[in-house]
Amino acid sequence: MIIRTLVALALAALAASACATASAAQLPTHIGIRIHYSHFDQTKVDVPMGVPITFTLINDDPIDHEWLIGDEAFHARHRAGTEAVHGDRPNEVSLPPFSVKTTTLTFDKPGPLTFICHFPQHEAYGMVGVVMVKP
Ligand SMILES: [Cu+2]
Numbered sequence: 001m002i003i004r005t006l007v008a009l010a011l012a013a014l015a016a017s018a019c020a021t022a023s024a025a026q027l028p029t030h031i032g033i034r035i036h037y038s039h040f041d042q043t044k045v046d047v048p049m050g051v052p053i054t055f056t057l058i059n060d061d062p063i064d065h066e067w068l069i070g071d072e073a074f075h076a077r078h079r080a081g082t083e084a085v086h087g088d089r090p091n092e093v094s095l096p097p098f099s100v101k102t103t104t105l106t107f108d109k110p111g112p113l114t115f116i117c118h119f120p121q122h123e124a125y126g127m128v129g130v131v132m133v134k135p
Pocket residue numbers: 038064065066117118119122127
């Protein structure tokens with residue numbers, strides 16, 4: 001019984017260390033983010049640096065939303081921006097009611113980037129999330 005307990009503890013320790021040393025290569029490269037009642041269902045996502053990451057964005061709401069990802073300077077521009085519709089750039093996705101869109105981005109710098117819906121009051125309501133790019 002004691003031996004069995006020790007084996008279980010050893011396996012648990014092994015599993016814990018495997019998690020702690022998980023490399024960026026083990027992080028997902030396909031991320032699904034669903035919007036429902038004007039909230040993103042994921043607000044903290046870890047992705048690896050330097051490889052293409054595909055985001056599937058699902059708008060379950062009967063109203064328009066958008067998914068804009070970038071640094072603080074990028075979001076400062078968009079808060080003051082007048083572009084009603086996005087779509088030419090992979091980091092700026094317009095999401096009509098009940099739509100699904102896919103975009104692929106490769107992040108070349110480690111650190112956090114924020115994704116926000118910049119429709120009036122949506123950011124204040126909580127449509128904000130973070131993608132953490134891991135080296
Ligand atoms: Cu929105």
